[in-house]
Amino acid sequence: MTDQLVTAEPALLTSVVTVARSDIRAIASVEVEGEEHWLGEHRDFRRHDALARFLPEHGRFSLAWVRLRNGERLDVHEHPTKSMILVCRGSARLIGDLRMPLTEGDTVCVPPGAQHGFETEPGEEFHGLSVQFEGSGLYESESAPRVRFTQAVSASMAELEALNHARLRRFSRHRLFEFFASGRMRDEPPLRDRFVSALYVWSVYFQRMLYARQAVCADPGLREVYAGHLREEFGHDRLLRERHAVAEDVYDPILEAAGNWFVMQMHGADEAAKIVIVHLVVESSCHIFGEKTKSAFQTTSDTDISYFDLHAEVDQDHRDIGRDRLHALSPSQFPHLINVCDQAWDQLELVFDRMAALVER
Template sequence: MIHPENLANHAISKVQVIKRCAIPAIMSIQVDGETHSLGEHRDFRRHPFFREFIPEHGRSSFSWVNLKDGERLDNHVHPVPSMILICSGSVYLTGATEQLLSEGDAACVPAGRLHGFRTCDGQQFHGLSIQFDGNGLYEDEGAPRVAFGNDTTHSFESLERTNALLLERHGRNSLFQLLRGNRLRSDAARRRRFLEALLVWSRYFQRIIHARQAFCTEPSLLPLYTRHLRDELGHDTMLQDQHGLEGHTRDPMLERAAQWFVDMMLHANEAAKLVIVHQVVEASGFLFGQASRPFFSPQRVQDACYFDLHAEVDDDHRNLGRSWLQNLPAERFAGLIVTCRQAWDQMDQVHARIAALTEASGSTGLAA
């Protein structure tokens, strides 16, 4: 068996056996300022062999889960479908469906459906949790892909509270961790990979605002959309020109996460579009601009620096449409809170992929 620290220098060419106990475990997670017990959760990608062995393309995620006698995992929702295989023991499924699960059962949980698990006295279970899209639910402990409880409040204020909590969580994701370190400042190749990956997202953002403009169904919002489009027009070209980027790179995972935002501009209602673009994307952009601007000096360019510009204008852009949302009837906000959580999850996925591509070396990562 290969020792973990020697794995990076070893071509994976032999059959390997990884013991469950060799995968690092976490026992709890903090979400929206509260700590929730997970029992025992072992994401396969916490082990260096699995990080190399499990394909990135398609990006399924696997985790061992365990609840001992009398433990519970509180009811929660997540934005991707999940399948839980009961490998040994038994456990009660809670939430939208209440049922005893036994060894050999599989619980298939659609995205957004409330569910949890609890054991009774004398019960315990080991299971395998599988997600088929993006990061594992707790792979990034700073930005877990779950929401605990069942928020039934219906108001603009509850939307704002939810958004503020998710923005704060967003600021702890892997891209912001990278920006808080010194690796971008000291490594020119890493900086280049970061900029090329960012350009992929910047081009998709142009598609987002053009699609929203073209498919607007509320005439009173069209002037707001037009103003926003004029402010943002051509920023992808600015990024490319100021940093001499090739702009020929592609990454299926990053593009899939970014395409979600474009698709929502085609199919969502105007209230949802305001939440997605301004409360999520522009709020993320403001935070990103503040964190990234120290790394990129504007001294060599005559025009405004791309990063300085976003650190400034996105502060205004994140408040666009706020007064329109405030006047919506209360019954609209339950659905908008769900949309808000989905959008932040996708924004976290965009950032996580940019960070992963930045840290890739050699030919790994973006493909021309």
């Protein structure tokens, strides 16, 4: 008699449930044949436990919410299964084998192997429901998507992304985070107080950077997007000061100089460079920072959200603001942006080097 491996079936739903779109985990890009491709916002229903248990496995079909906005583009691609896209809200342009505008209520039927993609204009937004009738969803497996892109990502954009990913990985190993990994920041109040005081200086300059960008932005579409970002970040420096009793007259010349670099770039840099500085570099670093530091600042209640909890949350929207603008740039513009990206990371590392030195003192 041979042993057989028995795999338990997931428990079926036995009562009515509702699932908000925001509760389905989103992905924004996918890697195919070594190249990263932008998806906008893609929420496969099977990324939510209740929906995965509710959808049938026999006669299997797949559903996903999709969204593009403000000039974002899903590059022309093809896949081995038929697909249907329902335009639920907004508008977009179908590209590929057939080019035509799409509006709310339109249905797009895509046979296997047909080349198609979608793009929006600045200020335009598209919400849709993507349906596949055979097998897994197109991006249900994030490591093995069922698509082949027929328009390659700009090598220049890919180079900028590669540099930013490399610097982000380096930042995740910064020596400041060793104080948190070892437990010293949690167990030694003097270290924690020095860290919070130094962090407050940087937090103030982060706010000033966003104010400066908003004040001088002449692009109406970007100004609206930037205003939303500013509203969501507003007051985080005050939250830090009030929760941790930081004195308002904290001063350090190195932190002041590095912080001012970010503010001055908002007055002199072009919009593409500002997007690189604020979103590719600073906002990308914020999530790493929050994950590394929140263990030393645990809140006492579910409703008491701390500065560190806020930055530990994955905020793909903030990190991806303006990325569509970068994708649309000509190759000649990227050498400058790659240099800006490197400089911004150098300045940010200077801020964290100084924090680590002040903590050690």
